[in-house]
Amino acid sequence: MIPGTPLDYPVVGMTTVSDAAQLRDALAAGDPVRLVGGGSKQLQLPAPDQPVRLVSLAGMDRILRLEADDLTCSVQPGVQRRELDAELADRRLCLPCRGTGTIGGIFAADAEGPSGAGQPSPRSLLLGVSAMLTEGLAFKSGARVVKNVAGFDLQKVFVGSRGRLFAVTELHLKLRPIPRAELHFANRDLTTVAALDLARRLRATSTPPAWLELLGIRDRVTVQGTLRGHPRHLDEFAGRHGLKPCEALPVLPIVAGEHREVVRARSPFAAVPRLLERVPEGTLFSVTGSTFTVAVPPPIADALLALLPELQGSAEIVAGAAPRRGACSARDPHAAQLEHALRHALDPRGVLR
Amino acid sequence: MLPSMEALFGELTRRFGPKRCLTQPESLLAYECDGFTIHRQRPLAVVLPEDTEEVVAAVRLLHAHRVAFLPRGAGTGLSGGATPTEPLVILDTARMKRVLRVDPEERIATVQPGVVNLDLTRHVRAHGLHYAPDPSSQSVCTIGGNLAENSGGPHCFKYGMTTDHVLGAKVVLPDGTLVELGGPAGARPCGGLDLTGLFCGSEGTFGIATEITVRLSPDPESTVTLLASFRSMRDACGACSDIVAAGLVPAALEILDKATIGAIEASVYRAGYPADAAAVLLVELDGPAAATEADAEEVLMLCRSRDAIAIETAHSPEDRLRLWKGRKGAFGAMGRLSTDLYVLDGVVPRTRLIDTLETITAIGAKYRVTLTNVFHAGDGNLHPNIAYDGRDAEETQRVVAAGMEILRTCVAAGGSITGEHGIGSEKLDHVALMFTAEDLEVMERVRSVFNPDGRCNPGKVLPTRNSCAEVGRWPEMVARVLDPGGPSP
Numbered sequence: 041m042i043p044g045t046p047l048d049y050p051v052v053g054m055t056t057v058s059d060a061a062q063l064r065d066a067l068a069a070g071d072p073v074r075l076v077g078g079g080s081k082q083l084q085l086p087a088p089d090q091p092v093r094l095v096s097l098a099g100m101d102r103i104l105r106l107e108a109d110d111l112t113c114s115v116q117p118g119v120q121r122r123e124l125d126a127e128l129a130d131r132r133l134c135l136p137c138r139g140t141g142t143i144g145g146i147f148a149a150d151a152e153g154p155s156g157a158g159q160p161s162p163r164s165l166l167l168g169v170s171a172m173l174t175e176g177l178a179f180k181s182g183a184r185v186v187k188n189v190a191g192f193d194l195q196k197v198f199v200g201s202r203g204r205l206f207a208v209t210e211l212h213l214k215l216r217p218i219p220r221a222e223l224h225f226a227n228r229d230l231t232t233v234a235a236l237d238l239a240r241r242l243r244a245t246s247t248p249p250a251w252l253e254l255l256g257i258r259d260r261v262t263v264q265g266t267l268r269g270h271p272r273h274l275d276e277f278a279g280r281h282g283l284k285p286c287e288a289l290p291v292l293p294i295v296a297g298e299h300r301e302v303v304r305a306r307s308p309f310a311a312v313p314r315l316l317e318r319v320p321e322g323t324l325f326s327v328t329g330s331t332f333t334v335a336v337p338p339p340i341a342d343a344l345l346a347l348l349p350e351l352q353g354s355a356e357i358v359a360g361a362a363p364r365r366g367a368c369s370a371r372d373p374h375a376a377q378l379e380h381a382l383r384h385a386l387d388p389r390g391v392l393r
Numbered sequence: 394m395l396p397s398m399e400a401l402f403g404e405l406t407r408r409f410g411p412k413r414c415l416t417q418p419e420s421l422l423a424y425e426c427d428g429f430t431i432h433r434q435r436p437l438a439v440v441l442p443e444d445t446e447e448v449v450a451a452v453r454l455l456h457a458h459r460v461a462f463l464p465r466g467a468g469t470g471l472s473g474g475a476t477p478t479e480p481l482v483i484l485d486t487a488r489m490k491r492v493l494r495v496d497p498e499e500r501i502a503t504v505q506p507g508v509v510n511l512d513l514t515r516h517v518r519a520h521g522l523h524y525a526p527d528p529s530s531q532s533v534c535t536i537g538g539n540l541a542e543n544s545g546g547p548h549c550f551k552y553g554m555t556t557d558h559v560l561g562a563k564v565v566l567p568d569g570t571l572v573e574l575g576g577p578a579g580a581r582p583c584g585g586l587d588l589t590g591l592f593c594g595s596e597g598t599f600g601i602a603t604e605i606t607v608r609l610s611p612d613p614e615s616t617v618t619l620l621a622s623f624r625s626m627r628d629a630c631g632a633c634s635d636i637v638a639a640g641l642v643p644a645a646l647e648i649l650d651k652a653t654i655g656a657i658e659a660s661v662y663r664a665g666y667p668a669d670a671a672a673v674l675l676v677e678l679d680g681p682a683a684a685t686e687a688d689a690e691e692v693l694m695l696c697r698s699r700d701a702i703a704i705e706t707a708h709s710p711e712d713r714l715r716l717w718k719g720r721k722g723a724f725g726a727m728g729r730l731s732t733d734l735y736v737l738d739g740v741v742p743r744t745r746l747i748d749t750l751e752t753i754t755a756i757g758a759k760y761r762v763t764l765t766n767v768f769h770a771g772d773g774n775l776h777p778n779i780a781y782d783g784r785d786a787e788e789t790q791r792v793v794a795a796g797m798e799i800l801r802t803c804v805a806a807g808g809s810i811t812g813e814h815g816i817g818s819e820k821l822d823h824v825a826l827m828f829t830a831e832d833l834e835v836m837e838r839v840r841s842v843f844n845p846d847g848r849c850n851p852g853k854v855l856p857t858r859n860s861c862a863e864v865g866r867w868p869e870m871v872a873r874v875l876d877p878g879g880p881s882p
């Protein structure tokens with residue numbers, strides 16, 4: 041699905057739909073289906089447990105409504121993030137969460153979680169959805185307005201559901217004005233202790249960075265991020281905390297390789313030193329918000345999955361060989377049962393894989 | 394009393410003692426309704442557990458006896474969420490008031506559900522932290538009630554609703570199973586589903602939360618509050634829109650109309666709001682001092698360009714408190730207008746505020762009801778309040794009919810029937826204005842996952858199970874409410 045990167049699980053065909061009627065037809069057969077947007081995140085998601093037909097929503101790619109004065113818009117799931125961003129930028133607005141690919145994919149995968157201490161989770165930006173169950177039943181939840189508590193919030197459980205519950209055909213989004221000013225910073229080559237200390241200090245302020253990342257290997261860590269707000273404040277804040285402004289933030293993707301799989305863990309920030317203890321010398325890691333990401337050999341990945349519940353968190357293998365992807369920390373068995381029951385209630389034939 | 398009930402009450406009394414298992418009619422009186430007083434029904438009994446284990450024990454007993462129950466916090470809900478709709482037992486969290494854990498570095502706290510919203514903020518104040526969602530009832534309402542209603546408040550324009558601040562909860566399901574949703578690291582575990590987000594706002598129909606982990610927010614470096622008064626509601630709404638259009642994100646944007654100002658100024662909540670104003674706009678800006686000062690200048694300019702009659706700016710906590718006093722006491726002040734108050738909770742896109750308010754005024758005149766408006770203008774969340782005498786059945790009927798028409802107007806404008814108070818039992822008939830039978834069928838499936846026997850807070854949020862027939866009849870039910878004199882089906 042990513043040009044030049046074949047999928048590593050068996051696929052028996054693909055249907056691209058461009059409206060709800062086509063989607064209903066595509067789901068009617070009841071054979072195992074994997075819902076995809078543009079497909080760019082497939083190698084970060086668990087592989088299906090049997091051959092599937094891909095049903096792509098990339099053809100549903102219209103921006104349906106953009107009410108700049110109300111700070112809301114409605115889009116189909118296949119709208120590309122960069123296209124929406126361009127439309128919003130023209131009106132000095134933004135969708136204040138990270139993520140690339142299709143809008144449906146960003147919310148369905150919710151790969152990144154909150155981007156910094158105290159930042160809202162992406163689900164707070166999803167006001168409502170129109171959606172379809174695999175049996176063809178079209179429904180909606182939430183609303184188009186910025187505030188609403190009518191009915192149960194199925195749009196919230198859609199975020200991070202990875203196409204396991206239902207197909208979303210419209211997303212109603214909450215927008216924000218473009219920040220008045222933005223300042224990137226990167227303080228490089230810090231010892232682990234110094235990096236953690238700086239990050240802790242920044243997190244403890246009343247206006248923590250909108251994006252804050254620790255990136256590097258042990259004792260060669262970059263603390264980088266983005267400050268947003270009033271221009272007068274940003275310079276003063278950067279000066280007070282000794283932050284080094286930079287043009288753009290370095291991106292060092294953490295990828296799987298031979299005998300290395302990517303583990304993503306969510307834990308309280310205080311647990312980061314303990315996580316680092318488990319990681320071999322010279323391993324690239326990243327910490328953003330409450331998310332810790334690292335590429336490690338399978339035995340260490342397993343050890344991290346086992347450790348996280350002790351640290352009041354959880355972890356998952358998000359890249360690596362298909363049979364291992366999606367392995368995650370044990371969680372409350374009753375919560376797991378509820379998840380299973382919810383999937384069964386919404387997709388009784390088990391079509392979505 | 395049925396013999397099986399007698400056995401149940403015997404067991405409950407043995408477990409909780411007579412002081413924590415109330416069955417005497419006089420002690421049940423206070424539980425016959427919440428802040429929505431049109432519906433009333435006394436429960437069979439009230440149990441007051443003190444911790445998770447006791448909630449599990451009580452719920453298991455109720456489940457074994459097939460008796461319905463509902464969780465109750467402070468009973469300030471405004472949609473009948475904590476009011477029985479059938480004979481049942483209330484589990485009151487009034488004795489679950491402990492703050493279990495505060496982690497100032499992670500900025501999280503774990504509390505029992507009966508902790509009062511404002512008490513949590515008081516508890517963490519020394520760390521320079523607070524709990525951001527601030528319903529106007531915050532000095533009384535509980536975190537458990539807030540979670541169940543997904544409550545908002547004046548500051549949710551910038552800081553979001555309760556759901557944005559809840560990381561996890563221990564929940565006792567209706568069969569007594571204890572389940573842990575989310576946790577300190579986030580509402581959704583890696584690889585799992587966001588059941589925390591789904592639970593939030595489920596209005597006590599999915600189970601009872603016994604421990605709740607919430608995010609705490611840092612106190613802002615500085616706060617400035619402005620009160621601008623205007624000659625017309627149109628100008629006040631216009632100024633509010635101008636502020637948002639300028640790219641400012643105030644912490645709060647609230648509007649009060651002339652009738653509300655009059656009621657406040659004649660009450661103990663008197664705040665010195667200008668008597669000649671048709672509306673006042675309360676704007677709160679918070680953040681780094683340099684930014685709030687600059688933003689306050691801009692707000693001043695925008696209000697002046699809408700011909701504000703007067704603008705007061707408050708910097709000190711005392712002055713700010715005074716400006717807020719009237720807004721926070723508005724509902725209390727309106728209590729003076731009549732014996733009962735029906736607080737509506739419609740939402741419209743902010744750009745539709747003024748048109749909707751004009752329609753609401755016309756609806757008030759049509760049904761001859763006393764209407765006042767105080768609302769979260771930034772979010773387009775209207776609270777038309779109707780003062781009435783609940784002892785007068787004919788007046789009550791007009792009040793309900795006016796409410797229905799107002800909410801219909803909100804939905805027609807692209808909005809919602811409730812922004813923060815929930816459906817409860819109050820808006821069961823209004824649900825059809827917003828949701829189709831298919832929407833409700835899916836929600837019913839979700840409820841059945843948590844609450845398969847329907848014994849946890851029955852008769853709330855969705856109509857009862859023979860729904861398909863019922864849902865199909867909703868338009869008729871709506872018509873009946875709108876036209877009480879019309880033919881019955």
Ligand SMILES: Cc1cc2nc3c(=O)[nH]c(=O)nc-3n(C[C@H](O)[C@H](O)[C@H](O)COP(=O)(O)OP(=O)(O)OC[C@H]3O[C@@H](n4cnc5c(N)ncnc54)[C@H](O)[C@@H]3O)c2cc1C
Pocket residue numbers: 427428463464465466467468469470471473474475486506527528529530533534535536537538539540541542543544545546547596597598600601602603724725813814850
């Ligand atoms: C004067 C006044 C002002 C108000 N202002 C606001 C406002 O600004 N914003 C706003 O959103 N609301 C407001 N409200 C409404 C009300 O205060 C909120 O809905 C509040 O969250 C209810 O909390 P409570 O503890 O009183 O809950 P209750 O009224 O006791 O219960 C509310 C619902 O929560 C359920 N519940 C309670 N505890 C639990 C639990 N532990 N587990 C599961 N379910 C539970 C109940 O079953 C019920 O359905 C106001 C009310 C009043 C009277």
